[in-house]
Structure formats: structure tokens, C-alpha cells
Amino acid sequence: xxxxxxxxxxxxxxxxxxxxxxxxxxxxxxxxxxxxxxxxxxxxxxxxxxxxxxxxxxxxxxxxxxxxxxxxxxxxxxxxxxxxxxxxxxxxxxxxxxxxxxxxxxxxxxxxxxxxxxxxxxxxxxxxxxxxxxxxxxxxxxxxxxxxxxxxxxxxxxxxxxxxxxxxxxxxxxxxxxxxxxxxxxxxxxxxxxxxxxxxxxxxxxxxxxxxxxxxxxxxxxxxxxxxxxxxxxxxxxxxxxxxxxxxxxxxxxxxxxxxxxxxxxxxxxxxxxxxxxxxxxxxxxxxxxxxxxxxxxxxxxxxxxxxxxxxxxxxxxxxxxxxxxxxxxxxxxxxxxxxxxxxxxxxxxxxxxxx
Amino acid sequence: xxxxxxxxxxxxxxxxxxxxxxxxxxxxxxxxxxxxxxxxxxxxxxxxxxxxxxxxxxxxxxxxxxxxxxxxxxxxxxxxxxxxxxxxxxxxxxxxxxxxxxxxxxxxxxxxxxxxxxxxxxxxxxxxxxxxxxxxxxxxxxxxxxxxxxxxxxxxxxxxxxxxxxxxxxxxxxxxxxxxxxxxxxxxxxxxxxxxxxxxxxxxxxxxxxxxxxxxxxxxxxxxxxxxxx
Numbered sequence: 001x002x003x004x005x006x007x008x009x010x011x012x013x014x015x016x017x018x019x020x021x022x023x024x025x026x027x028x029x030x031x032x033x034x035x036x037x038x039x040x041x042x043x044x045x046x047x048x049x050x051x052x053x054x055x056x057x058x059x060x061x062x063x064x065x066x067x068x069x070x071x072x073x074x075x076x077x078x079x080x081x082x083x084x085x086x087x088x089x090x091x092x093x094x095x096x097x098x099x100x101x102x103x104x105x106x107x108x109x110x111x112x113x114x115x116x117x118x119x120x121x122x123x124x125x126x127x128x129x130x131x132x133x134x135x136x137x138x139x140x141x142x143x144x145x146x147x148x149x150x151x152x153x154x155x156x157x158x159x160x161x162x163x164x165x166x167x168x169x170x171x172x173x174x175x176x177x178x179x180x181x182x183x184x185x186x187x188x189x190x191x192x193x194x195x196x197x198x199x200x201x202x203x204x205x206x207x208x209x210x211x212x213x214x215x216x217x218x219x220x221x222x223x224x225x226x227x228x229x230x231x232x233x234x235x236x237x238x239x240x241x242x243x244x245x246x247x248x249x250x251x252x253x254x255x256x257x258x259x260x261x262x263x264x265x266x267x268x269x270x271x272x273x274x275x276x277x278x279x280x281x282x283x284x285x286x287x288x289x290x291x292x293x294x295x296x297x298x299x300x301x302x303x304x305x306x307x308x309x310x311x312x313x314x315x316x317x318x319x320x321x322x323x324x325x326x327x328x329x330x331x332x333x334x335x336x337x338x339x340x341x342x343x344x345x346x347x348x349x350x351x352x353x354x355x356x
Numbered sequence: 357x358x359x360x361x362x363x364x365x366x367x368x369x370x371x372x373x374x375x376x377x378x379x380x381x382x383x384x385x386x387x388x389x390x391x392x393x394x395x396x397x398x399x400x401x402x403x404x405x406x407x408x409x410x411x412x413x414x415x416x417x418x419x420x421x422x423x424x425x426x427x428x429x430x431x432x433x434x435x436x437x438x439x440x441x442x443x444x445x446x447x448x449x450x451x452x453x454x455x456x457x458x459x460x461x462x463x464x465x466x467x468x469x470x471x472x473x474x475x476x477x478x479x480x481x482x483x484x485x486x487x488x489x490x491x492x493x494x495x496x497x498x499x500x501x502x503x504x505x506x507x508x509x510x511x512x513x514x515x516x517x518x519x520x521x522x523x524x525x526x527x528x529x530x531x532x533x534x535x536x537x538x539x540x541x542x543x544x545x546x547x548x549x550x551x552x553x554x555x556x557x558x559x560x561x562x563x564x565x566x567x568x569x570x571x572x573x574x575x576x577x578x579x580x581x582x583x584x585x586x
Contacts, residue, residue: 039486040511044498092436092495163477163507170505173470187467187549200544202462204522206479206487214465214478 007346008084011104015082023081025066031056059088072332078110107341114338118303119275125319125342134307139292142302143265150261180226234258241290248288299327319344358575361424364406371450379583401575417441419566429556433493442561446585451558453533457551461544469504476508490514490527497531500553519543
């Protein structure tokens with residue numbers, strides 16, 4: 001047995017000792033489900049295979065989705081799970097990145113005290129990798145979502161922004177448009193002026209009614225006032241928060257004056273800071289970055305964190321995790337439960353420990 | 357021996373032969389019309405390998421040929437990190453084809469990828485599945501759409517007659533190679549204003565991984581010099 005695998009099993013055993021139930025989800029996952037969750041981009045990250053009976057299958061790119069599925073279909077509450085095994089990631093850009101590696105995870109499904117559950121997962125992972133001195137980064141996608149929800153603008157614009165929270169460039173382009181900072185494209189202006197015409201017959205499944213509905217939506221959008229400069233400034237200030245946790249909290253509390261909608265989410269960060277502190281985490285020196293986690297997996301919607309080896313910027317995070325309440329809703333067919341979890345890569349752990 | 361891979365048939369083969377001929381190197385097919393064997397006159401130490409243009413990227417990347425003629429589109433689609441495996445030596449000025457994103461002309465509300473993204477979001481809400489884009493260039497199209505920030509689409513594989521998929525309702529949009537746009541127009545499709553994914557043309561590529569002896573190196577240098585591609 002390799003060192004990495006021994007380490008993986010030891011970590012899983014320690015999580016079992018901490019109260020988790022060990023589970024072994026299958027390697028082959030339904031491609032339909034993963035495609036539905038992540039969209040076409042998952043094909044660039046996961047290996048696809050198929051057979052005539054079950055159709056397309058994917059080699060699991062992570063454990064979270066199958067663990068959530070399993071819990072939502074027959075899990076008792078509250079529940080804590082752990083697992084250790086390979087995940088598979090297709091690599092098209094960097095030949096030095098592993099396409100198959102071990103992950104050990106810890107996932108908590110518990111509705112009693114989300115802040116305590118966040119702290120429990122973070123502290124457990126921090127403790128498991130304490131042999132190394134890694135830089136911890138934290139954030140909270142929930143604060144950003146609350147800021148978008150609270151904007152003084154139409155529900156349609158908010159929905160568009162929410163949809164692109166995980167695509168920072170596109171999100172920025174939308175903000176620029178809604179605030180009038182970017183020009184209306186020429187063809188859009190022509191369309192709004194009623195100058196876009198065609199003699200061509202309409203082909204395909206997308207109907208004339210759908211086209212008319214979008215044109216109506218564009219007219220409504222054009223008639224809407226711009227997002228105010230003050231709101232944009234507050235949002236920018238929020239996106240730029242990057243401080244140790246106490247200072248970040250102070251900044252976000254100040255921002256609550258102009259963005260009152262974020263207050264409940266900021267209070268959750270307060271509660272988490274207390275819970276982390278109670279678990280012995282040095283919150284005074286813990287980094288908080290409001291934009292952290294925006295380019296990672298789309299399912300995180302609250303607390304997010306990662307542990308990085310500063311002397312090895314070429315490596316992905318050694319451990320990472322977050323809260324994914326919305327994912328339980330998506331997979332729960334009517335049910336939902338607050339959930340938070342994290343994974344460690346024992347292979348990287350062993351590699352870094354061997355480096356003097 | 358330097359191995360030169362060229363398209364094995366059709367206009368692409370003829371144009372390639374003409375391009376070399378103009379530079380004093382005569383390529384020809386030998387034997388019967390059906391036999392894929394060829395000869396090189398005008399320089400010693402070079403042998404001809406007749407290949408399908410689609411296989412040329414793989415042969416270059418494997419180092420089984422030293423030089424090869426194929427389109428930019430095929431190199432980019434089939435070889436991730438292509439810069440590390442092959443080097444473009446000369447753009448040959450023919451076989452122009454653009455990989456473009458096209459939607460029905462009737463979609464007067466969609467002109468930019470930005471519009472496509474909004475239409476895709478609404479489409480998914482209405483139909484319960486993602487807006488389908490038919491293509492055979494999966495990697496290029498996916499990378500392009502990720503860069504453009506388009507979500508809620510699905511690629512469906514189409515190895516031929518891709519322009520027909522929209523009317524057949526097996527896809528809502530397509531990404532395909534076009535040279536004049538005529539087939540697109542005939543199928544009532546239009547190219548998005550910012551929908552150029554890749555401008556491709558026939559190109560002479562050098563494999564960075566094929567083994568070369570000292571003698572080969574000299575032949576290669578002479579050949580590339582004659583072709584004006586060094």
C-alpha cells in the first residue's frame with residue numbers, strides 16, 4: 001500500500017473516531033445528473049464513458065454529489081460521513097496535474113447550528129493537516145448572494161447576476177451593463193428600435209413566442225433605471241474585502257449601512273467566527289476574502305475555505321471545502337438540509353511532508 | 357528520411373501539390389488512383405505519406421511524420437497544448453475555413469454570445485433541458501463558450517450535415533466550419549457577430565517530437581529553405 005493510501009485510510013479512521021460513518025460511493029456516476037448540475041464544463045473536467053444499457057457514465061470527479069444523493073434518499077438526521085478513495089479529473093491544459101488522486105472527506109448534514117457545523121469541519125480539517133504550515137483562506141458566497149438579492153433593481157437582473165456569481169468576468173460585464181457603464185451594443189439598439197427584421201422562416205425548437213418574450217424583456221430592461229453609482233461602489237467595496245477575519249467583519253458591518261440586505265449573512269459570519277474561536281482556531285489571523293471561491297465548484301453557497309502551501313504555488317489546495325445547502329435542495333426532491341463538508345488530498349500531504 | 361504528410365485526396369491534395377510545385381518540389385501520387393503511395397521529386401531524402409487531414413495532427417504529435425499539411429482547426433481541436441507538440445511553418449493560403457457559432461436567422465433577438473447566454477437561460481426554463489449546440493469541435497467550442505461566459509448549453513455531437521440539425525430539432529444552434537457561409541444561409545442560419553471561434557487555413561506544420569538524424573536535419577533545413585518556411 002502506498003504512503004498516500006495509508007495516510008488516506010488513517011485520516012478516514014480518525015474521522016470515524018470523530019463520529020462519522022464511513023461510506024463508499026460508486027466510482028461510476030450518472031453523467032446526466034452531473035451534466036445537469038454543472039453544465040457542459042464538467043465534460044472538460046471529468047472522464048466520460050458509456051455502455052448501451054446505462055448510457056453515459058462519468059468517473060466520479062468528487063464525492064460530494066454521490067454522498068449528498070445517498071443522504072437525501074435514505075439518511076437519518078443529523079449525519080456525519082467520511083470516505084477515502086480516488087477521484088478522476090480530466091486534464092487538458094496542465095500535464096503536471098494529476099488525473100487520478102486520493103481524496104478523504106468529511107461531510108456534515110445537521111440543521112441545529114450551521115455556524116457550529118462550519119467550525120467543526122474547518123477545525124477538524126485544520127487539525128488533520130497541522131503537520132504542515134499551510135495558509136488558510138476563507139470566504140462566504142452567501143454574503144455575495146445576499147448583496148445581489150438586495151440590489152435595488154428588477155428580479156430579472158438579479159437572477160442574471162446570481163446565475164453568473166461563479167463567472168466573475170461575466171458578472172462584471174452584467175454589472176457594467178446594468179449600471180450604464182458600458183454602451184448598449186449596436187445590434188441591441190437596432191432591435192429595441194424595431195429595426196431588426198428577417199424574411200427567413202424560423203427553424204428549430206425555440207419558438208416565436210420565446211423570441212417575443214426575450215424582446216419584451218429587453219424592452220423592459222432598457223426602460224429600467226441604471227443601478228446607482230452608490231450601489232455599485234458598495235458592491236465593489238464588498239467584492240474587494242480582503243482582510244483578517246476581525247477587520248473583514250468590521251468592514252462588512254460598515255457596508256451593511258449601504259447594503260442592508262447583507263446584514264443576516266454578515267451576522268452568520270459573526271456567529272461562525274465565534275464558533276471557530278470556540279474550537280481553538282486563531283480567527284485574529286484567519287484570512288477572509290469576499291471573492292474567495294467564486295471560480296471553484298458552483299455548489300458552494302455559504303462558507304468556503306481552502307488550505308494552500310505557500311512555498312508551492314503550483315499546487316492546488318491541499319484541503320478545501322464549504323457549505324452547500326442549495327445542492328441538498330437540488331438533489332433532495334423537495335427535501336433540504338444544511339450541509340457542509342471538506343476534502344483533503346493525502347497525496348499532496350505526504351509529498352509536502354517529505355519536502356524539507 | 358524526412359517524412360512529409362499531405363492530404364490524400366480531393367481539392368486539399370491538389371492545392372497542396374500546387375503549393376509545393378510553385379516552390380520547385382513536385383509531389384505526386386504513384387500507382388493506381390486507389391493506391392495511397394506517393395513520390396517527391398526535386399529534393400532527396402524526403403518521402404511522401406498520404407494521410408487523411410484528420411489524422412495528420414495525431415501523426416505529427418506521435419512523431420511518425422516530420423512535416424504535415426493540415427488545417428489549424430484540426431490541430432487546435434485534436435492536440436491540447438499543441439504549441440508543445442507542433443510548430444506552424446507556413447500558412448499556405450488556401451483551405452480557408454472559419455469555425456463559427458451560428459443560430460437560426462429567425463432569432464432576431466440574438467446577435468452576440470451575450471444574447472445567446474440569455475436565450476439559453478430562458479430556453480432551459482421553458483423546455484427543461486439545456487440549449488443544444490451541434491458540433492464536432494467539442495473542445496474548441498467548449499473553451500470558447502467558457503471564455504465568453506455562456507452557460508446552460510449542451511454540446512451534441514454531429515459529424516456531418518450539422519447545418520441540418522436545427523431544422524430537424526436535434527439542436528438549437530450549431531458550431532461548424534464554413535468558408536463562404538452559403539450552406540449556413542441555405543439552412544436559414546446566421547453567424548453571431550462575435551461568434552468566430554477560430555479562423556483556419558491549410559498550414560504546414562513541423563513536429564517538435566519526431567526524431568531527426570544529422571542527415572535528416574540537413575534535409576529538413578534545405579527543404580524548409582526552399583519552401584520559404586524556415
